Amino acid sequence: MKLHDPLTRYVVRLGDDALIMGHRLSEWMSRAPFLEEDIALSNVALDFVGRARLFYQYAADLMGGEVTENTFAYQRDVRDFTNLLLCELPRGDFAFTLCRQFLYDAYSLPFTQALCKSADSQLAAIAAKAEKESRYHLRRSRDWMLRLGDGTAESHERCQDALDQLWIYTDEMFECDALLDGLIAAGIAVNTEGLRSEWLDTVTETLHAATLVIPKAQGNVTGGREGIHTDDLGFLLAEMQFMQRAYPGLQW
Amino acid sequence: MGDIWELLDSVMDPEIPVISLYELGVLQDIRRDGDAVKLVLTPTYIGCPALGIMEEDARAALTAGGYHQVIVETRLAPAWTTAWLTPEARRKMTAYGVASPQEGGIACPQCGSVNTEVISEFGSTACKSLFRCVACHEPFDVFKAI
Numbered sequence: 167m168k169l170h171d172p173l174t175r176y177v178v179r180l181g182d183d184a185l186i187m188g189h190r191l192s193e194w195m196s197r198a199p200f201l202e203e204d205i206a207l208s209n210v211a212l213d214f215v216g217r218a219r220l221f222y223q224y225a226a227d228l229m230g231g232e233v234t235e236n237t238f239a240y241q242r243d244v245r246d247f248t249n250l251l252l253c254e255l256p257r258g259d260f261a262f263t264l265c266r267q268f269l270y271d272a273y274s275l276p277f278t279q280a281l282c283k284s285a286d287s288q289l290a291a292i293a294a295k296a297e298k299e300s301r302y303h304l305r306r307s308r309d310w311m312l313r314l315g316d317g318t319a320e321s322h323e324r325c326q327d328a329l330d331q332l333w334i335y336t337d338e339m340f341e342c343d344a345l346l347d348g349l350i351a352a353g354i355a356v357n358t359e360g361l362r363s364e365w366l367d368t369v370t371e372t373l374h375a376a377t378l379v380i381p382k383a384q385g386n387v388t389g390g391r392e393g394i395h396t397d398d399l400g401f402l403l404a405e406m407q408f409m410q411r412a413y414p415g416l417q418w
Numbered sequence: 419m420g421d422i423w424e425l426l427d428s429v430m431d432p433e434i435p436v437i438s439l440y441e442l443g444v445l446q447d448i449r450r451d452g453d454a455v456k457l458v459l460t461p462t463y464i465g466c467p468a469l470g471i472m473e474e475d476a477r478a479a480l481t482a483g484g485y486h487q488v489i490v491e492t493r494l495a496p497a498w499t500t501a502w503l504t505p506e507a508r509r510k511m512t513a514y515g516v517a518s519p520q521e522g523g524i525a526c527p528q529c530g531s532v533n534t535e536v537i538s539e540f541g542s543t544a545c546k547s548l549f550r551c552v553a554c555h556e557p558f559d560v561f562k563a564i
Contacts, residue, residue, distance in 0.1 A: 205548075216464035294494070295494060
């Protein structure tokens with residue numbers, strides 16, 4: 167599925183981040199360490215899938231014709247997805263999932279706040295809704311960083327290991343490309359490079375309070391925005407898309 | 419044909435079935451266009467899967483009342499906020515056992531104490547957090563302030 171219109175590509179990109187993050191979180195359903203956390207992870211998953219739906223519905227409106235929100239979720243292949251690699255990494259252990267969530271939430275809050283000012287009124291409207299939930303997402307994932315980082319020796323070690331593994335994927339959040347440059351100039355897209363210092367402040371403050379250390383830079387891994395993904399995304403899509411691939415157009 | 423407002427007053431939130439879509443702030447506008455009735459709904463929490471059910475329930479109530487052409491428009495802006503809950507809605511929610519966000523702290527719906535603490539930011543549905551009353555020890559749901 168080739169998308170050409172810059173606005174549609176941007177909207178789908180934002181939908182992809184939300185859907186893949188939501189799916190990874192949903193994998194915890196019935197597997198979390200205890201009941202309240204099972205419910206919390208599933209709730210955050212729902213928030214992200216709900217966010218993806220709003221972006222995909224808007225993209226479908228922009229494209230017109232037969233395209234629906236489901237077309238984007240179920241009928242595209244790995245190379246068509248343009249989500250951040252950070253979102254697609256396997257869920258790992260509980261520390262890995264929560265560290266990923268914290269690193270992303272610390273980005274998602276200023277991102278949605280900035281998107282509220284988009285010149286595109288529908289994107290601004292979606293952002294105004296997403297921004298509200300991003301606040302409590304960050305509050306919760308920050309709390310977990312403190313509990314795990316400043317918890318037992320094992321929770322601290324697992325948390326630090328997760329951060330060390332995740333760190334090389336964080337730079338991609340702030341990457342700008344030709345698509346973004348054009349939409350930033352038009353006042354539509356968020357200049358993500360401009361969010362970097364606020365993100366780093368939040369992360370630095372929290373990791374310090376959690377007795378964790380910021381990993382040493384070891385280079386960056388990017389490519390998600392161009393559809394160049396880790397092996398893991400294909401397995402995720404195989405599971406997520408199975409029903410619609412096996413029974414196209416299936417409805418519950 | 420029935421009065422549109424009266425028909426819609428019977429359509430309740432599927433998760434808190436004591437407050438109507440209007441009291442919840444989801445039902446934003448009603449317009450008549452010839453034989454058609456146009457409803458404007460706004461979603462509450464993005465992750466809430468109930469909006470589809472609310473839409474179906476509203477359609478069913480109007481159809482049963484003799485309105486066969488119902489058009490539903492979803493409006494995102496201005497973003498829904500718990501500040502739109504009417505005082506009557508808050509009172510009904512509390513009586514139902516769900517505390518609503520308010521100034522002066524979260525009050526236990528059982529004993530009224532504001533000596534309460536959060537158990538989890540997320541409760542049984544997308545709209546709720548889980549709290550516990552320190553005074554009477556009862557756990558309870560709180561409508562999340564957004």
